Amino acid sequence: MLPPSRHSSAHALEATQTERRFDLVELDRFRYDTDAQITAWTTHLAGVEKALRLLNSQPGILTSGRMPEYLFTRTNGVVGLLERLIEDGCTEAITSGAERLTEPLLDSLPLTLAGVGRDAHAGEIPAVPAASARRPRGGRRRNTAFDDHGPAASDTA
Structure with missing residues (x-):
């Protein structure tokens, strides 16, 4: 049994619509102090890594070298x-x-959660470490859709 959400109301009539419909689960941030906590973080990164679809990606891109520690430091877990x-x-x-x-x-x-429907006054936006400004975009863009439109018109002629 999961503990009740710390945001849930003591009285059912005061509960929000979401709280009445769902069991809210509080997910605390990852920690990086013990071997077990580091393993949990790295295991989570391995799951994220499996979903990456970058052409030059390689196994361990998020889980090897300094990357796990870098990502933890950058996101505070x-x-x-x-x-x-x-x-x-x-x-x-x-x-x-x-x-x-x-x-x-x-x-x-830059790492920011501003403008994504979170309430800063309610503590929904965690402290975010500062980063440099985003670089300007340039060059040819890759088609990120996985649609297969068949052979090009010039291939059928």
Whole structure:
């Protein structure tokens, strides 16, 4: 049995619609102090890594070398911040043509949750470490859709 959400109301009539419909589960941030905590973080990164679809990606891109510690330091172990950083990093990697995530690429991205429907006054936006401004985009863009439109018109002629 999971403990009740610390945001749930004591009285059912005061509960929000979401709280009445669902069991809310509080996910605390990952920690990086013990071997078990580091293993849990790295295991989570391995799961994220399996979903990456970058052309120059390689096994261990998020889980080997200094990358696990870098990602933890950059996100403070907050899963939502990690997700935002990886999404923005993949977008930048595709746009720039690098097609892989590296520390310098991720360092170039600002990490912010502003404007994504979170209430800063309610503590829904964690402290985010500062980063340098995003680099300008340039070059030819890769088609990120997995649609197969068949042979090109010139191939059928």
